[in-house]
Amino acid sequence: MWLDTLKSFLYIAAELTVLFIVISFVISLLQGYIPYEKIEKKLSGKNxxxxxFAAIVFAFITPFCSCSTIPVVVNMLKKKMPFGIVMIFLFASPVLDPTILTLMGVVLGWKVTIIYTVLTTVFSIIIGFTLEAFGFEKYVRNVVMTGYEEKNQQFNVKLALKETFDLMKSVYPYLLIGALIGSVIHGLVPTEWISTVFGKDNWWLIPIAAIIGVPLYIRLSSMIPISKILIAKGMALGPVMAMIISSAGASLPEIILLKSIFKKELVVMFILSVITMSTVSGFIFYLI
Known part of the structure; x- marks a missing residue:
């Protein structure tokens, strides 16, 4: 049993490593041709x-985890960008990582990935404009955060390799953790137990998974191999996707950082919005 677990870990880790390096390198090369200044002008536009749309594109081409999104949000607020647009970026950036989305497509299937992308995009836009319409901008503190630098240089092969290596240092350990957890589940947790307890008929697991995902702080890179094993073992797609979205969209470290730039009313609404987005998305996957 332990030998099977080890073999499973080595296989998953090797597969994800190759995919991660190739995908990260290609995306790093392509980012050198992205017109960041034009996108920023669109973000501040009246339309x-x-x-x-520009906020979603900007979120997609700036692959950050939930914590590292905060300095960018502060920078956008300092530039007096519309509050709703900034909120759209805040919700979309952690969940729309091009590298991880490509991994998700290879591991979980492109149909699941496309639905995931559409749902998180639509909900990010709805939540952002709703918070703006209800006047939550007044709950933003006047804070200046340093340490954020905009990208305005063209990438070449050497810089793309450096960026890939830097990304591996920050994200790759979580891929290995996810592969390890997924391998343990694959080798030691009975299939019958997962399919019975977490199977398709237990719809009530979706909101629970959405709530649990926030404090767990399981990064998308870790959740991909874990979710692959859970689904293969018989766990319903709904709660798996609900946990993926909530764990990527919010985390305890991010919430602590948000308290430094948002007042408690907006922090609470942010948490509730992420849970709502992940829960409703989970139910849509459940129905599909």
């Missing part, structure tokens, strides 16, 4: 539809 809310175009600005929202």
């Amino acid at each position: 809310k539809g175009i600005a929202a």
Whole structure:
């Protein structure tokens, strides 16, 4: 049993390593041709539809975890960008990581990935504009945060390799942790138990998974191999996706950082919004 677990870990780790390096390198090369200045102008534009689309594009091309999104949000607020657009970026950036989305497509299937991308995009836009409409901008503190630098240089092969290596140092350990947890589940947890307790008929697991995902702080890179094993063992897709979205969209470290730039009313609404987004998305996957 332990030998099977080890073999499973080595196989999953090797597969994800190759995919991660290739995908990260290609995306790093492509980012050198992205017109960041034009996108920033669109973010500040009067057309809310175009600005929202630009916020989603900006979130997609700036692959950050939930914590590292905060300095960018502060920078956007300092530039007096529309509050709703900033909130769209805040919700979308952690969940729309191009490298992880590509991994998700290979591991979980492109249909699941496309639905995930559409749902998180739509909910990010709805939540952002809703918070703006209800006047939550007044709960933003006047805070200046340093340490954020904008990217305005063209990438070449050497810089792309450096960026890939830097990304591996910050994200790759979580991939290995996810592969290890997934291998343990694969080798030691009975399939019958997972399919019975977490199977398709237990719809009530979706909101529970959405709530649990926030304090767990399981990064997307860790959740991909874990979710693959859980689904293979018979766990329903709904609660798996609910946990993926909530764990990526919010975390305890991020909430602590948000308290330094948002007042408690907006922090609470942020948490509730992430839980709502992940729960409703989970139910949509459940129905599909």
